[in-house]
Amino acid sequence: MRWAPVPLLINYLTIEPFPPSNCPITIGNMLNRFIRYIQRYKGWFGGAAAICIFLGLYTGLLASPPDYYQGELVRIMYVHVPLAHTSTLAYSVLFFGSIWYLWKRDPLVDNMCQASAGICALFTALALVTGSIWAKPTWGAWWTWDPRLVSFSVLLLILGGYLMLRKLVDDRESGGRYAAILAIVGGIDLPIIKFSVEWWRTLHQPMSFSTRGVAISDDMVLPLTLMSIGAWLLFGYMVMVRTQILYLTDLLQAKKGRLFSQTHFSQTSP
Amino acid sequence: MTGFYTRWAIMVGGLLLLAMMTFQQYQHDLSTTSLATLINSPGRSEPVRIQGMVKSGTLSGETDQGQATFELVDGPTSVAVVYAGPPLENIRELKTMVFIGQLDSNTKTFKAKDTALINNFGFVTAAYLLTVLSMSWALFAMSQRVMVLFKEIKDEKLYEPEIDPLAK
Numbered sequence: 001m002r003w004a005p006v007p008l009l010i011n012y013l014t015i016e017p018f019p020p021s022n023c024p025i026t027i028g029n030m031l032n033r034f035i036r037y038i039q040r041y042k043g044w045f046g047g048a049a050a051i052c053i054f055l056g057l058y059t060g061l062l063a064s065p066p067d068y069y070q071g072e073l074v075r076i077m078y079v080h081v082p083l084a085h086t087s088t089l090a091y092s093v094l095f096f097g098s099i100w101y102l103w104k105r106d107p108l109v110d111n112m113c114q115a116s117a118g119i120c121a122l123f124t125a126l127a128l129v130t131g132s133i134w135a136k137p138t139w140g141a142w143w144t145w146d147p148r149l150v151s152f153s154v155l156l157l158i159l160g161g162y163l164m165l166r167k168l169v170d171d172r173e174s175g176g177r178y179a180a181i182l183a184i185v186g187g188i189d190l191p192i193i194k195f196s197v198e199w200w201r202t203l204h205q206p207m208s209f210s211t212r213g214v215a216i217s218d219d220m221v222l223p224l225t226l227m228s229i230g231a232w233l234l235f236g237y238m239v240m241v242r243t244q245i246l247y248l249t250d251l252l253q254a255k256k257g258r259l260f261s262q263t264h265f266s267q268t269s270p
Numbered sequence: 271m272t273g274f275y276t277r278w279a280i281m282v283g284g285l286l287l288l289a290m291m292t293f294q295q296y297q298h299d300l301s302t303t304s305l306a307t308l309i310n311s312p313g314r315s316e317p318v319r320i321q322g323m324v325k326s327g328t329l330s331g332e333t334d335q336g337q338a339t340f341e342l343v344d345g346p347t348s349v350a351v352v353y354a355g356p357p358l359e360n361i362r363e364l365k366t367m368v369f370i371g372q373l374d375s376n377t378k379t380f381k382a383k384d385t386a387l388i389n390n391f392g393f394v395t396a397a398y399l400l401t402v403l404s405m406s407w408a409l410f411a412m413s414q415r416v417m418v419l420f421k422e423i424k425d426e427k428l429y430e431p432e433i434d435p436l437a438k
Contacts, residue, residue, distance in 0.1 A: 069360070
């Protein structure tokens, strides 16, 4: 029996254009084609994220001045705000990906949604914890029932529910469908998170960047921007790697199943 | 395999270097002298930073004019402070603050000329460490998983061309 060389296998998994060039371009396979295409450049995403975060850490921790009232504590903003921004971005990816999945039933988009959910949960949890660390010395409490904090915690609960559904439902397609519906319904939390600081009285500071202008000092804009771009790129990189893991796991299971069925068939057939 | 772990070792080394640089910078900018050390070394002529709590009932003077006298407490040690400098907008009794100035060895009073920010980067360190460590762990676990999956596919020889049952 001849085995395909591994480099060829890697090419097959990551580089070969999909759908094949003779496949017609339709709305259904456009996103699939885009995901496959951009997967080739995930290393560039990772590298760019590392550079942005390194520069952001340097400017945020060493080059930017402390705040007049908060002192050094203001530096927590350079991790907390990018994490929070990125978690809402990640949930947006999950939300629109779920709509697409329910419409086109593309398994690659389903994998991407599952990957986004896990990474979004990580970013959301870290945003909550860093916010809590910031709240203690500034507000005097680790936690308060503030609308922004509560709506953000609800996002984490929705993501927990999504991931549990994916884990607990045996049938892959049904699990994906139920989870996509939950993600779409949970999307209502996104505008609540964004506008909670304007709709209700809150301890949380209003938006730093809005149509009314920039509400923070010029010295703080650079590290915050660098860290935000770095976090978005890092999210992109992590989603691509996680999607690849899910794809490889599926492939491995499929191959094992095929081998098992072949063995079983050869043993039982006359 | 070796390249994978080397890459990660370089990244961890870079992070450690950044952490050390940051720590040194903060130590340089924010280190303070305790009141006990200040009183026990009266011959010091260079300006020092002292941290302590403004004692209750001792604050007097025109703080918005930059003139104030009060007593600063740090544990069992206290020192009288005469402040003359920029307006003190946020001073109040029982508040911990940092002052820059010199000790007058004759009168045993601390002549403060300016305030500085409180050395409170413990919270900052906790937030950054938590984020960096969690993200690094997640990235390492994911990269390792990809490598293991590829290796598993290679070692188990699971990839094989489909056998067409109709070929025979």
